Amino acid sequence: MAQKSLAQKSLAQKSLAQKSLAMAIALRVALATALVCTVVFVLVYAVLQHQSRAALQATIDTDIAGLSDIYRVEGPDGLSQRLRERLDLAPTAGERPVYIVVDAQGRALVGDATQWPKLDTAVSEAGITKAGDETILARVTQLRGGVKIMAGRSMALAEQSLSQTRLLFLAALVLIVGGAFFIGEFGARKLRRRIGAINGVFDSLYDGDFKARTPATAGRPDELDALSGHVNLTLDRVERLLKAQRDVSDNIAHEVRTPLTALNQRLEDALARIDDPEAITSLHQAQDQVRGTLRLLDSLLDIASAEAQRGDLRALPEVDLSELARQLCELYEASAEEAGLTLTADITEGIVVRADAMQMSRLMVNLLDNALKYGAAGSALRFTLRPGPVITVEDEGQGVPDADKGRVFDRYHRAHASMAKGHGLGLALVAAIAGRHNLSVRVEDSHPDRVNKGARFIVSPEGGA
Incomplete structure (x- = not known):
């Protein structure tokens, strides 16, 4: 019995740990930190990306303006010559320049791009396009004589830089969130200890120690x-x-x-x-x-x-409930015969529990007295004891009306007021003693299909069958 009570408390403490408010706060702090850092990164990343493209676009615009001036002064041949020189000196990596010049018929005159981009020369459109397998930022424009020119820059260096920025952010995010969780968990652990001290006091109260008090903490009160x-x-x-x-x-x-x-x-x-x-x-x-x-x-x-003393089992001795029940049933056999009843006992041997022997005797005596009082003459009474412990006392009398089943354990309540003797405290005492030993008691019909339904009183562990 005591072991079951301790197991229930241990399970409650484990459940409390699994649903720790302090740990939930630490997790929420970490999640909030991750959310804020992510939002900040998205904004910073968008600004960096915009500035990177704006700087690259400014370079392209300056370049295409210069090429337009060359074309106006030196003509197509001069433009072609200058582009070849630039391509010969251009780097092969990073922000590599990409050019193409086509005539009015769409024939390529000079450049390293293989095809004309899908950009509108009429408005000197700028945008991201492809030059082979490479992504470039380009602008197109139309010169005199129907000649069209595209000037662009490879975005490989910008993308590499942004990729490194993403990696740095992920690393920083892990460190920041990890640090936030560590700090939050540290604070949560301290909070959990203090809350645990308060819960420990209530655990002591559950065990009957009314001297327990919560300790004071040093420093500023909170x-x-x-x-x-x-x-x-x-x-x-x-x-x-x-x-x-x-x-x-x-x-x-x-x-x-x-x-x-x-x-x-x-x-x-x-x-x-x-x-x-x-x-x-x-x-x-x-x-x-x-x-x-x-x-x-x-x-x-x-x-x-x-x-x-409800639930306080610590100071109780171990009692052989089987032997106690057997002795009581032997004493009540004679009383049952005098009342014209037959008492049969079915007791599992070796049931030992922590209990107050006198109170458990009162519990079983009151149930047997109740069965003797209301059992029909010439019928049988049955007493059963099973591990748990589960104590069952049955009679074949009128039974307890459905309307009274929920109140039969109340003080001064008697289901059969016209037949009852006494003060109506016997079953109330049964319920109180059962609760004192972490047990509960209930009543049901012994024979629901008969006129005399009888009553079956069952004492079993709280929360059990």
């Missing part, structure tokens, strides 16, 4: 310090309230139980000294009322104690 302060103040108040509750319970137990016990004893003494039958009957009724009040007080205190 939001988590304020939260820790509020948690500590709340825990101080809870501890005082619990102490007050225990004091009230102890006072009730002492101030109410003691005079009731004394009153019961005086009634016993009075019964022993009088012979009047009517007085004896009246005293017996008064004695029954006193004993009923004592039982009511005991049940309320037991319920309050069980609910206050």
